[in-house]
Amino acid sequence: MKNNTKVLLQPNQSSNLPKHFQLIEKTYQSNIDSDYTEKIADLGKNFDYSSNSNRYWVNPELSTFYGTPLYEEASSSQKLALNHLYWVGQYNHTANSEANTMLYNQITEGVFAHFDDYKTLCQELDFETSQERYHIKTFQKIGYKTKIALLGKSSLGNPLSQKSNKLGQLKDPVWIKFLNSSLDTAREATFRFLTRLMLGSKTNSYSQYLQERDSGSIPTTTGGLAELTGSPTAFKFFTLNWGSSPFLASQYYAVRMIANMSLKTYEHQYFKHFKKLKKAEESIPTPTAVSYYHLLDESFHTTMSQVIAQELYRDFPQPTAYEKFVANLTIYLAQKGVLGGLSGGLPAVFRDDVSFFLPFYRLLQSPLFEMSSKEALQWMEKCLCREHEGFHVNLKYHQKLLGEFRRFFDPLDYLWPVNREMQIMASGASIDRAVKNNIKSWKRFSRQVAG
Ligand SMILES: [Fe+2]
Ligand SMILES: [Fe+2]
Secondary structure (H helix, E strand, O other), X not given: OXXXXXXXXXXXXXXXXXXXXXHHHHHHHXXXXXXXXXXXXXXXXXXXXXXXXXXXOOOOOOOOOOOOHHHHHOOHHHHHHHHHHHHHHHHHHHHHHHXXXXXXXXXXXXXXXXXXXXXXXXXXXXXXXXXXXXXXXXXXXXXXXXXXXXXXXXXXXXXXXXXXXXXXXXXXXXXXXXXXXXXXXXXXXXXXXXXXXXXXXXXXXXXXXXXXXXXXXXXXXXXXXXXXHOOHHHHHHHHHHHOOOHHHHHHHHHHHHHHHHHHHHHHHHHHHHHHHHHHOOOXXXXXXXXXXXXXXXXXXXXXXXXXXXHOHHHHOXXXXXXXXXXXXXXXXXXXXXHHOOOOOOOOOOOOOHHHHHHHHHHHHHOXXXXXXXXXXXXXXXXXXXXXXXXXXXXXXXXXXXXXXHHHHHOOOOOOOHHHHOOHHHHHOOOHHHHXXXXXXXXXXXXXXXXX
């Protein structure tokens, strides 16, 4: 059964539509007209690392280990490789985060589809999902070829990953531990029951996407931003909530905005690099072009996240205390997982380096640096456990993004101060703290490697 929002629009009232309806119409039309997915797919298909290997893909500042003692000693070809591997790492993360997006676009679209007024919104979300499919494929193709060329086939395996995951475990409050425990079928049924109980009549808009899958287990996602935010079990809980209440379906886009804005922090640098090369009539490396066109596609997604998270949620009745709690919980966990620290090895990444220890260790032992295990550990200590220029460069990106997030979250009246003021992210702006955390993690990592 179709519902009406409290805006109660009539078909012949289009000139009186609230501003955000017009913005959604305009964004959808512009996105369809502009759409760079074919261009991006072609670039991916024709990518060949060797013809892109001798140029920087973005300004050197956005290179793995930029500003560290290792970077100072690296040869010019190693520096180029570090610039390329930065793209690979960031777009691997982006591909995974966009896979998260594809699922939650469909889940929340299934909620909005209950309302007659949101036809265009649903079409736009559907279109975005199809765009992400192209984006992900291209990122993976370029990443795969570059990794093979620079690090060899062995770089694709991950034998130490389980050890490394243990390093990433945080001390969490009990309620977060509950969400992170695994979920069997009986407990999934309990999850469903509890969500219905807590959301009451709000579940009248239960996602059509989920309805069609009710006989199976609750859809969830891994990797990317989701993995940093919570376990697959936690995401089953969020799936039910984002997929049941119209307020929470809208609020999901505040979380999606964290992904949009984090991506833009580095992608905009590739965008600027593309323009600079174009102006100078120089040839443009394929990955730089992919980032450029991706930013153009993503600019519409970002507008949508913003308008849904800041405006559209007000079309629905005020959230209950429970809805406010779930909304704040998701932002809190995303803030803590995605933005809670400061990397010393990866510029424009705002989490502690612990989750990168294993890839760094493998990178240093790869054909690119040919270090022994002992040398790799020593260089990791030099690059991650002492203050250096790289931390200061990263702090500059951190401060800029923090200001942008605060402006974005400020108008969301349901947020706890810890979220509205981005207090967790703000507390991560400490080189001292980042270095101390890395020292602890490095000691544990060294013992695990040795043991
Ligand atoms: Fe994308
Ligand atoms: Fe997107």
